[in-house]
Amino acid sequence: MPELRHDPIQRRWIIIATDRARRPTDFTHEKASVTSVSFDPFAPGNEDKTPPEVFAIRKKGSEPNTPGWKIRVVSNKFPALKIEGDLDREGVGLYDKMNGVGAHEVVIETPELTETIATMKENHLALVLKTYRERLVDLMRDTRFRYILIFKNHGSEAGASLAHPHTQIIATPITPKIVALELESARAYYHIKERCIFCDLMKQELADGSRIVLANEHFVVYCPFASRFPFEMMVLPRVHAHRFGESSDEFLEHMAYTLKEALTRLNVALDDPPYNFMLHTAPNINTEPRRANYWETLQYDWHWHLEIIPRVTKTAGFEWGTGFYINPVPPENAAKFLREVDI
Amino acid sequence: MPELRHDPIQRRWIIIATDRARRPTDFTHEKASVTSVSFDPFAPGNEDKTPPEVFAIRKKGSEPNTPGWKIRVVSNKFPALKIEGDLDREGVGLYDKMNGVGAHEVVIETPELTETIATMKENHLALVLKTYRERLVDLMRDTRFRYILIFKNHGSEAGASLAHPHTQIIATPITPKIVALELESARAYYHIKERCIFCDLMKQELADGSRIVLANEHFVVYCPFASRFPFEMMVLPRVHAHRFGESSDEFLEHMAYTLKEALTRLNVALDDPPYNFMLHTAPNINTEPRRANYWETLQYDWHWHLEIIPRVTKTAGFEWGTGFYINPVPPENAAKFLREVDI
Numbered sequence: 001m002p003e004l005r006h007d008p009i010q011r012r013w014i015i016i017a018t019d020r021a022r023r024p025t026d027f028t029h030e031k032a033s034v035t036s037v038s039f040d041p042f043a044p045g046n047e048d049k050t051p052p053e054v055f056a057i058r059k060k061g062s063e064p065n066t067p068g069w070k071i072r073v074v075s076n077k078f079p080a081l082k083i084e085g086d087l088d089r090e091g092v093g094l095y096d097k098m099n100g101v102g103a104h105e106v107v108i109e110t111p112e113l114t115e116t117i118a119t120m121k122e123n124h125l126a127l128v129l130k131t132y133r134e135r136l137v138d139l140m141r142d143t144r145f146r147y148i149l150i151f152k153n154h155g156s157e158a159g160a161s162l163a164h165p166h167t168q169i170i171a172t173p174i175t176p177k178i179v180a181l182e183l184e185s186a187r188a189y190y191h192i193k194e195r196c197i198f199c200d201l202m203k204q205e206l207a208d209g210s211r212i213v214l215a216n217e218h219f220v221v222y223c224p225f226a227s228r229f230p231f232e233m234m235v236l237p238r239v240h241a242h243r244f245g246e247s248s249d250e251f252l253e254h255m256a257y258t259l260k261e262a263l264t265r266l267n268v269a270l271d272d273p274p275y276n277f278m279l280h281t282a283p284n285i286n287t288e289p290r291r292a293n294y295w296e297t298l299q300y301d302w303h304w305h306l307e308i309i310p311r312v313t314k315t316a317g318f319e320w321g322t323g324f325y326i327n328p329v330p331p332e333n334a335a336k337f338l339r340e341v342d343i
Numbered sequence: 344m345p346e347l348r349h350d351p352i353q354r355r356w357i358i359i360a361t362d363r364a365r366r367p368t369d370f371t372h373e374k375a376s377v378t379s380v381s382f383d384p385f386a387p388g389n390e391d392k393t394p395p396e397v398f399a400i401r402k403k404g405s406e407p408n409t410p411g412w413k414i415r416v417v418s419n420k421f422p423a424l425k426i427e428g429d430l431d432r433e434g435v436g437l438y439d440k441m442n443g444v445g446a447h448e449v450v451i452e453t454p455e456l457t458e459t460i461a462t463m464k465e466n467h468l469a470l471v472l473k474t475y476r477e478r479l480v481d482l483m484r485d486t487r488f489r490y491i492l493i494f495k496n497h498g499s500e501a502g503a504s505l506a507h508p509h510t511q512i513i514a515t516p517i518t519p520k521i522v523a524l525e526l527e528s529a530r531a532y533y534h535i536k537e538r539c540i541f542c543d544l545m546k547q548e549l550a551d552g553s554r555i556v557l558a559n560e561h562f563v564v565y566c567p568f569a570s571r572f573p574f575e576m577m578v579l580p581r582v583h584a585h586r587f588g589e590s591s592d593e594f595l596e597h598m599a600y601t602l603k604e605a606l607t608r609l610n611v612a613l614d615d616p617p618y619n620f621m622l623h624t625a626p627n628i629n630t631e632p633r634r635a636n637y638w639e640t641l642q643y644d645w646h647w648h649l650e651i652i653p654r655v656t657k658t659a660g661f662e663w664g665t666g667f668y669i670n671p672v673p674p675e676n677a678a679k680f681l682r683e684v685d686i
Contacts, residue, residue: 002424002443013517016442019422043454080360080661080669081345093547094540095568099413100345100358146384151660159659168661174347174356176665204436225438278664316502317494318423318511320652321621322519326423 003330007226009185009197010178014226022328024337027230027312030202032155032274033116034163042108042164044069051075053135054105057127057278065219070124071131072108073169079104080170086142087173103139103148103171107131113164116154118263126249126256128167133252135169135244136281145171146295147179148281155274158311165288175283175295182280183298190301195297196240198303211335214261218254221262223331223338229269231315231338235306242302244281247291261308265338266310274311280304346673350569352528352540353521357569357668365671367612367680370573370655375617376459377506385451385507387412394418397448398477400470403603413467414474415451416512422447430487430516444483446491446514450474456507459497467591469599471510476595478512479588479624486631488514491624492520498617501654505684518626525623526641533644539583541646554678554682557604561597564605564680566674573656573672574613574681576605577650585645587624602649608681617654617656623647 003016041049044067052065055073062068075083081102089098109128110120117125132150139148148171151158154330169179175183189197203210205222213221221235235258241247247255282299319325346359379653384392387410395408398416405411418426424445432441452471460468475493482491491514496503502524518526532540548554548565556564556576578601584590590598609616625642662668 001428002422004441005441006439008437012520015423017421017443019421019423019425078360078362079345080358080362081363085344090462093551094351094544096349096351098347100347100427101361147665148660149664151664153659157657159657170661171667172665172667174667176667177355178664178666201437208436225435275661276663278660280664307664314500314502315658316496317619317621318492318513320619321492321494321623321650322490322513322515323521324515324517324519334476 005226009182014228014327017326017328018332023199029273029312031272033272037163038090040113040164071127074106076104076106097225101144101173105169107167109165116165122256125260126253129252129255133245139171140284140286143286144173145284146175146287147283150279152277158274158276180295183295183302186301187298197302199240204234210332213335213338219258223335227327227331228325229309231310231334233308240303242282242299244304264343265341268343269338269341277306277308279306348569352525357571357670358670359673360671370540374615376615379423380506383456383507387454414470417449419449428563444487444516448512450506450510459508461610463677465599468603469596472595472598474523476588483627483629486629487516488627489518489630490626493622497535501617501619526645529644530641539646541648542583545579553675556678556681562601566678570670570674571668572652574653574677583646585625585642587647605639607686608684611686612681612684620651622649
C-alpha cells in the first residue's frame, strides 16, 4: 500500500509509492563527474576568464588572480542578482517588484577538474567549508541582504552549467519562502514545547535507527521520514546551533569527514549521481530596516542543516500542480542501502 | 538590472535575470513529440495491456476494452495512490502518516500516437476536455478525496514515461499545499475587497496588454508577471467560476480552440518543447468529515484556471533551497514572441 507522510518542518505531504518501488540500480542517469572538458574557465591559468577573486586560499607568495590557489571565490560572470544599487521597492497594480539586488558568487573548490567533494582530501574539504563560512560572514555585513544561500549543483542534470567543481552563493534581499516556512515551523513548535524541533527529530531518528545513514560524535545524517526524493539526506549537527557562520575550525573539520562519508556512500550506491545540496543557516541579523525583518527574530529556535537531494527522478505536472512529491524509494530502504554499501 | 517580482496568488518571489536573458532559440531540448515507439500499450488493439477502461467515448456498437474508441480512460497500471482502503490516519512520534488512498487514472487522448493537443482537431480536443469533466465529477463523488488534479506531462523531459498522448488524473485525500495557498490568497483578498483576485488580475493584464498572449470572448491567456519558467502561460476563463466540473459543453468548446491556439503558439515558438499543464479547479465539496475540510469552505472566492509550464530550463539547488525561481525570459518578451509568432 502506498503511504502518505508528512514533514513537520517543511509542512509537506509526500507519497511513498510502493507500487512503483525501485532499487538503486533502477535509476538511470548520466554520470555526474567528468574526466575532461573542451575548455575549463575555472582551471589554474585561466584566472583572467573569471571576474576578479573576492577571496582565495593560496600558496604563500602567490599573487591574486594568478595560479597558486587552492580555493578561489569569484563573482558569477552571469549573476542572477547584482551587487550595486538600491532595492527601489515598488507596486505595479496588484503586483510587487524591486530591483534584483544581491550577490552571486562562485566557490571554485579545487584546481582539479576531476575532483569532487566526495573524492577530495578531508583537510581540503575542511578548507572549502571554511571558505563557505568566510563568505557567509562577510556577505552578512551587507544590511540589504536578508538571506545567504550556499548550494551546490553537481552534474548537468542537477543544473550545473560548468563541470569544474564549484559551489554557488546567492545573497537575496528577501528571506526565501522555504526558509521562512522552516523558521515558522520551528517557532510554532518551540512556542508550545520550549524545545527545538530539529533536536527532537534527531532524537527520534536516533532512537528509531531505521533511517540513519551515519552518526558520529558531532553529526547525524539521515534520510528524512517524508523524503521528497529517493536517497535524500539530512545532515544535522548534534549541537543546537542556528548559525553555520559561527562554526569553529575544529567543528568544520568534523563536518568535512561527515559530508565526505555521506557523499561517498551516495556515489557508490547510485553510481555517481547528479545531486544538489543546500545549506540552511539562519537569516541575516544585520538587515535594515530591522522592523521589517520579521524572519530574523525567529532564528533562535532554529537549527542549521544541510540537505542533499539526488536528482535521479523527474518532477512533473503532479509535483508542480500540488507541491506533493512521489518518492518511489521508502527512506528506510534508502538509508539501509546507504548504510550497508561498501565504501 | 535583474528584477524581483512577486506573485500575489502563489505568494512567491521570482528573479527575472536580465543578464542571463535568452531568446527562444537559445533553449535546447529534445523534441517532445514522437513519430514512433517500439511498443505502444495505449494503441488500439492493445486494450488488454492496460487495466479495464473506466470511461470511454466510442463508435456506436463497439465493445468496452476493444478498438473503436476515440478517447479512453483507464486506471494507471502503476498507481501512485490506490483506490481501495481506509486512510487510517496515524502519528509516528513527531511525524504523521496515512494510507495512500486515492485514484490515479490515465486519459488516453486519441488513438493516434503522433497526435498532440496542439495538432488534434478542435472538436476532438473538446471531447478530451469533456472527458476531464466527466472523470472529475465522478471522482468527486468519493467522499475520501479532497482534491482531484488533472495534469499533463508532454515529452520525456517533462516527466512523461509513455509517448502516446495522455493526461493523468490523481485524486488525493489531502488538499495540496499549492492549491491551499491559492485558496488562502484569494480568500484574504476577497475578505478585504469583496472581489475575486483572479478577476482583478485579468482586468489589470488586459488593460496593460504587454503580457497577453491571446484574448477571445471567453478566455484570456497571459504570461504571469512573476512567471517561474520562460514562456509560462495562465489560461483563465473570463467568467468567474470556481468549478471546472460545472462547465457546459459549449464552454468547453470555447476552451478547446483557446487551448489549441495557446499550445500551437508555444510549439512554434520553442520548436515542440516539453511542457506540463495543470488544471486548478476547486476542492471537492463532498468530503467527510466536513468539519475537517477547511479548504472546501474557501472555494467560492476562487477562480479555476489552467497553468502551462514549458520545461526548457532546469531547477537546481537555488530553487530547491529557497522556493525562488530564476527566469531568464521576461514574461513581456515571452508574450510578445508568442503573440507574434506565425501559426
